[in-house]
Amino acid sequence: MRIDEEPATVSGGLRRLAPLALALALLLSACAGDQTGAILAPAAITVPPEAPRVTGRERNTSDADHAKLVASFGGEYQAPSTLRMITEVTDRLVRATERPDETYNVTLLDSPVINAFALPNGRLYVTRGLLALATDTSEIAAVLAHEIAHVTLRHASARSELALRSQLVSRVVADVLNDPETGAKLQDQSRFAIARFSREQELEADGIGVRTLARAGYDPFGAGRFLTALNRTIAMKTGTGLAGEPDMLATHPGTAERITLVTRAARLIGAPGLGVDERARYLAAIDGIAYGDNPTDGIVRGRRFLHPGLGIAFEVPDGFTIENTRSAVLGTTGEGSRRLLFDQVDSQVGQGLDEVLKATWNDAIETGSIQNRMVAGHPAVTALSRGKEWTFRLAAIRVGERTFRMIMAAKGGTDPDPAFRRWTESLAGVSAGEAGALRPLRIQIVQAAAADSAEDLARRMAVPDRALDRFLVLNGLERGARLRAGQSYKLVAE
Structure with a gap:
């Protein structure tokens, strides 16, 4: 959770954030990605619509935009040996493309999100979260080959041109022909056209990426293995065991569809091996x-969340699993019947906390439920809201000059107040000593002994839940798989 974030975008009664600028959304190809959410990059970034050839690893005209983009993903991740390996893989792939004279500049991003994307000027970005998920060079090469394909195929330029043409048509109809209603309909239809176009581009980049992999001498089946790991990761995050399919405006095909396509493309090249x-x-x-959250942006340790920058910590009730996102801390129980959210909201000077709740909540707040109270020595206001399918407990808490919301939802008509009170009353400060002792989790490579099983190594994982599932996904293993003595495997360690 970033200190400077706006209120979170979630379903239910929370007011939603404004969408990102259309031009940025078209030019950032967030392809490998953690498809459970959109890329959060600053709307001020602008990128030239053309895709110039890069004749060397020199800096180009978009240095300011590059800096803003890197900052929006937590900054540049410093890992010289890792960057050197990724750069060597990239150069090898480029030599196998139809434009071997182009050179790309790779940047590692200090973000736990699983993502990679390319800009048309030849900049490639890879998050450390994606690096942690991949298990071999062919898998990371598959991601890079996909992104390189977007650049060589000029996909960003094509999307930008389609968007600008659609905007122009709708504007002419609305302004020149004085028919704003038809203009609005045309613009709405263009959104679907752009989404379809984007999905087609993703599948095209997948197919070309697999062929580039093979020409570069990498295992072409690496693309399918990585996408399978991504799909399993998404499934764990949804808590349903099934990865959700994209909606009609999603710019990516479903991961399962992509796995089928890249596997078929690899088989056309040859058999596994x-x-x-x-x-x-x-x-x-x-x-x-590093693995998972950066402590400077808040960190989850079991059921506890700590944010040194904000100077706050809390502990969620039993049964909840929590995740720290860019704009909020989100939590859910295993069966999904209870959920929670913690975030920071803007408030005006002199604005009462009851007014803050009303201003940031769309559903009706039950009459007479608003109460003034103290939470961990801080002024707070709590309230009750009942929706059609969920019952909400809300709190606005003022800590110094900042205002936070704590929201708990229970499915049906049951009031979650007992658990909500335990959660809010756990709010506490973070001491300087505790903040200084926080360190990010890390990927540790270990060799399996002859007697080791997946369960044995999973017990050494420093993760809050589902240690075995996480170990299997990180290492590309299925349940029941036997470990090979002497082979290296990934653990998450403190």
Whole structure:
């Protein structure tokens, strides 16, 4: 949770954030990605619509935009050996494309989100979250080949041109022909056209990426393995065991569809066993990289959340699993019948906390439910709101000059007040000593002993829940798989 974030965008009664600028959404190809959410990048970024060739690894005219983009993803992640390996893989892939004279500049991003994307000027971005998920060089090469395909195919330029043309048509109809209603309909239809176009581009980049993989000497089946790991990760995050399909405006096809396509493309090239995966080299390069939240943006330790920058901490009730996102801390129980949200909201000077709740909540607040109270020594206002399917407990708490919301929802008509009170009363400060002792979790590479099982190594994982599932996904293993003695595997360690 970033200190400077706006209120979170979630379903239910919370007021929603304004959408990102259309031009940025078209030009940022967030492709590998953690498809449970959109890329949160600053709307002020502008990127040239053309895709110039980069003749060397020099800096180009979009340095300011590059800096803003990197900052929006937590800054640049410093891992020289990892960056060197990624750059070597990128150069090898580029030599296997139809434009081998182009050169790309790779930046590692200090973000736990699983994502990679490319800009038309030849800049490639890879998050450390994605690096942690991949298990060998062919998998990371598959992601990079996909992004390189977007640049060489000029996809961003095509999307930008389509968007501008659609905007122009709707504006002419609305302004020149004095028919704003038809103009609005045309613009709405263009959104669907752009979404379809984007999905087609993703599938095209997948197919070309697999062929580039093979020409570069990598295992073309690495693309399918990585997408499978991504799909399993999404499924764990949804808590349903099934990854959700995209809606009609999603710019990405469903991950399952992409797995089918890249696997078919790899089989057209040859049987499994082609190319190299360089597993040992890759794992050595990512040994020790940070995993999960950066403590400066808040960190989850079991059921406890701590944010040194905000100077606050709290503990969620039993049964909740929490996740720290860019704009909020989100939590849910295993069966999904209770959920919670913690975020920071803007408030005006002199604005009462009851007014803050009303201003940031769309549903009706039950008459007479607003109460003034103290939470951990801080002034607070709590309230009750009942929707059609959920019952909400709300709190606005003022800590110094900041105002926070704590919201708990229970499915049906049951009032979640007992658990809500335990949660709000756990709010506390973070001491300087505790803040200084916080360190990010890290990927640790270990070799399996002859007697080790997946369950044995999973017990060494420093994760809050589902240790075995996380170990299997991180290492590309299925349940019941036997470990190979002497082979390296990824753990999450403190």
